[in-house]
């Protein structure tokens with residue numbers, strides 16, 4: 371198998387998570403909403419245990435965890451769910467950055483068609499938005515500010531602490547897409563001030579198809595979210611549908627592991643980053659995104675003169691990498707993130723993303739990539 375360096379797209383499931391999921395599939399097959407028999411009651415208990423594990427990782431109340439199918443749904447629920455109330459209250463201004471994930475930008479584009487004013491704050495070539503640029507745009511009719519924690523393409527960590535602090539005393543809701551940081555920047559997320567936070571299990575060694583929206587209370591009041599689907603009334607009426615118990619148990623296990631092991635995650639990922647940077651010294655390259663603010667498990671690199679598509683295809687039997695978000699890499703459009711950072715077309719077309727996790731051997735070799743780049747540059 372090729373060396374997998376696309377952890378920002380999805381991480382492998384931790385074997386301990388998988389073992390727990392298999393146990394649940396084999397032994398605990400009740401519906402968590404069935405209250406009339408032991409199978410349902412036990413499934414319900416498993417869901418509540420996992421809810422507590424995720425709450426523990428994020429230092430929130432258990433009742434603030436709403437299970438969804440992943441960060442895409444969490445982002446949609448946060449944005450569209452709040453918009454219904456905003457429209458009623460005549461608060462139709464929403465602020466975001468130009469480098470958000472499509473799972474934020476597309477619901478926002480939909481709201482724009484419905485009469486909302488969406489303002490995308492520009493981002494400099496560092497890939498990190500200036501918090502002042504966000505805060506100074508807040509108006510009396512601003513309903514929501516939504517900013518991602520770390521960008522999935524560049525790994526650049528955004529100033530969500532500064533923005534959260536500035537918004538904390540106001541009635542503007544603050545949503546953070548933490549798909550790339552939950553389970554990794556543990557202390558940072560525990561300290562963060564926000565109203566809504568999107569989390570995805572499959573970016574933190576849990577299964578695909580499960581995530582959460584954290585809905586924090588201000589005093590005793592929950593943000594006025596409306597559901598975007600209607601059905602069985604699960605998750606406090608905010609997200610109906612039968613809960614996938616085994617996925618939730620796996621997500622809970624992944625949260626427990628992340629809480630216990632995030633410091634090792636950091637040191638192992640940094641060692642891998644050093645090894646990759648050492649090897650890259652054999653060729654000319656440019657780093658995209660300010661390294662001072664970058665996640666330990668990610669690099670976005672341009673090799674001027676090298677076509678990134680050709681590079682990825684040429685080495686795919688040896689190394690698995692990508693050049694953008696997995697959701698859009700099927701249609702070869704230039705990355706909207708790198709475009710928003712104002713990088714040259716040549717730099718964008720030659721950019722690839724390498725992302726990894728602690729299971730990758732720090733003595734890894736990216737020699738096939740280096741050889742391809744050397745050859746391509748000499749042509």
Ligand SMILES: Cc1ncc(COP(=O)(O)O)c(C=O)c1O
Pocket residue numbers: 378379439440441442443471473518520521522547548549550569570571572581695696697
């Ligand atoms: C920042 C960010 N937000 C949202 C998503 C979507 O997450 P999910 O795959 O859980 O729907 C991703 C996945 O690539 C992401 O990186």
